[in-house]
Amino acid sequence: MARIVAGIGSSHVPAIGAAIDNGKTEEPYWKRVFSGFVKSQEWMRELKPDVAIIVYNDHASAFSVEMIPTFALGCAVEFPPADEGWGPRPVPVVQGHPALASHIAQSVILDEFDLTICNKMEVDHGMTVPMNLLFGKVDKDAHWPCPVVPLAVNVVMYPPPTGHRCFMLGRAIRKAVESYPEDLKVVIFGTGGLSHQISGPRAGLINSKWDKSFLDNLSKDPQKLVKIPHIDYMREAGAEGIEMVMWLVMRGALDDKADEIYRFYTVPASNTAVGHIILANRPRGAAKKAATKSKRPAVKHKRAAARVKSAVRRSKR
Amino acid sequence: MAREQHDYDDIPGTFVFDAERSRQGFGINMFCMSLMKDDNRKAFKANEAEYLKKFNLTPEQTDAILKRDYNRMLELGGNIYFTAKLGATDGHSFQHLAAVMTGASQQDYAAMMLGGGRPVEGNRSRSGKNVPSKFISAAAAKKAAKRAAATKPKAKASKASKAKSKPKSTKWK
Numbered sequence: 001m002a003r004i005v006a007g008i009g010s011s012h013v014p015a016i017g018a019a020i021d022n023g024k025t026e027e028p029y030w031k032r033v034f035s036g037f038v039k040s041q042e043w044m045r046e047l048k049p050d051v052a053i054i055v056y057n058d059h060a061s062a063f064s065v066e067m068i069p070t071f072a073l074g075c076a077v078e079f080p081p082a083d084e085g086w087g088p089r090p091v092p093v094v095q096g097h098p099a100l101a102s103h104i105a106q107s108v109i110l111d112e113f114d115l116t117i118c119n120k121m122e123v124d125h126g127m128t129v130p131m132n133l134l135f136g137k138v139d140k141d142a143h144w145p146c147p148v149v150p151l152a153v154n155v156v157m158y159p160p161p162t163g164h165r166c167f168m169l170g171r172a173i174r175k176a177v178e179s180y181p182e183d184l185k186v187v188i189f190g191t192g193g194l195s196h197q198i199s200g201p202r203a204g205l206i207n208s209k210w211d212k213s214f215l216d217n218l219s220k221d222p223q224k225l226v227k228i229p230h231i232d233y234m235r236e237a238g239a240e241g242i243e244m245v246m247w248l249v250m251r252g253a254l255d256d257k258a259d260e261i262y263r264f265y266t267v268p269a270s271n272t273a274v275g276h277i278i279l280a281n282r283p284r285g286a287a288k289k290a291a292t293k294s295k296r297p298a299v300k301h302k303r304a305a306a307r308v309k310s311a312v313r314r315s316k317r
Numbered sequence: 318m319a320r321e322q323h324d325y326d327d328i329p330g331t332f333v334f335d336a337e338r339s340r341q342g343f344g345i346n347m348f349c350m351s352l353m354k355d356d357n358r359k360a361f362k363a364n365e366a367e368y369l370k371k372f373n374l375t376p377e378q379t380d381a382i383l384k385r386d387y388n389r390m391l392e393l394g395g396n397i398y399f400t401a402k403l404g405a406t407d408g409h410s411f412q413h414l415a416a417v418m419t420g421a422s423q424q425d426y427a428a429m430m431l432g433g434g435r436p437v438e439g440n441r442s443r444s445g446k447n448v449p450s451k452f453i454s455a456a457a458a459k460k461a462a463k464r465a466a467a468t469k470p471k472a473k474a475s476k477a478s479k480a481k482s483k484p485k486s487t488k489w490k
């Protein structure tokens with residue numbers, strides 16, 4: 001049985017990608033941002049997931065205004081990086097996992113989520129920037145460490161799906177993954193946000209209080225977050241801050257009780273508040289059914305979590 | 318037909334790209350999308366008004382594009398991820414564009430961002446609904462303040478430039 005072991009929340013600011021591509025990561029401004037992902041990359045290297053489901057949005061790259069799918073699942077063999085106006089980012093082509101993707105599509109659609117299927121799709125910074133942040137810089141001719149199932153969410157045209165809908169889709173994805181016969185260790189990314197507005201006279205808005213409360217509730221009380229109406233996101237976290245609903249797909253795909261093992265927050269990267277969180281599912285007995293909780297620890301995973309936690313404590317001193 | 322009214326029209330300094338604007342601004346956004354191709358960028362630069370004729374724009378939309386009135390483009394149905402491509406075609410960074418839309422110099426805008434961004438206080442509502450969302454609990458806010466104080470470098474940075482960024486946090490009617 002495949003299983004989602006952890007959820008990762010991460011901003012996907014395009015300027016972060018540009019900083020990586022142009023070798024600026026050691027500049028103080030950018031170092032402040034990248035320093036928050038060093039431990040996460042260690043954690044990821046240790047975890048070695050078999051597949052990553054990445055919830056992200058396209059920014060006028062693969063999808064124009066001709067067709068605007070609310071939820072689009074990438075079932076292709078590969079997803080080339082899109083040309084966002086400066087040539088495609090110098091990152092490897094993202095390998096898909098068509099078998100798992102089509103299994104998820106089938107399961108989730110029969111669960112009444114009307115997905116769009118993409119058998120050919122380019123991916124932009126919305127996906128490749130969080131991949132860099134968690135997997136590190138990967139040479140264009142090398143390979144990303146694992147295949148990806150992309151889930152593109154419309155957050156560009158109002159209204160995006162509600163937070164509740166996103167959360168419930170996450171649940172349906174979890175169910176789909178757990179009914180996949182192959183033993184796969186799966187992680188799921190929710191990307192975008194946190195607070196930012198990049199359009200109109202109010203551009204530059206940042207709301208750290210909102211962001212911190214969002215992160216707190218994401219780990220402890222996600223049911224509170226699913227009730228937030230769009231108007232509150234836009235008022236408090238900026239017109240483009242509404243991207244945060246994508247983190248709720250990730251949270252919905254995790255168990256009700258998940259452990260926060262890492263968090264990072266800094267302002268700004270370009271025009272945006274950078275947020276990052278890692279939530280780990282508690283270990284379950286391998287042979288048991290999804291619903292039964294077992295206390296048997298997955299030693300390796302727990303140790304990695306503990307290491308990250310102590311590292312965070314150290315860095316706070 | 319007049320634009321339908323929505324709760325989000327109350328957010329100051331913001332043009333929400335909704336389904337209605339998406340329809341209205343189709344030409345603007347398709348024009349911007351065309352700028353992804355180098356040949357099109359060159360053709361546009363060679364004769365802007367002529368190039369724009371291909372996109373079924375209203376006179377107001379054409380005018381906003383020619384004048385690089387980015388806020389007006391948004392109001393008439395342009396979306397920021399699309400109009401940013403026009404800015405890039407002109408050789409501008411995104412932050413330049415953001416500064417233009419806010420009426421600030423790029424330097425002041427950059428300083429505001431470094432100082433923690435535009436505060437939400439006073440910028441929530443045109444009609445005075447300045448009460449924070451009930452989804453930010455008091456407990457979380459307190460904890461956030463405590464944590465912010467603990468992260469020294471950030472707290473310092475925002476204190477230092479708070480004075481600088483304050484005049485920029487204009488309210489919009």
Ligand SMILES: [Fe+2]
Nearest residue numbers: 057126192243
């Ligand atoms: Fe985004």
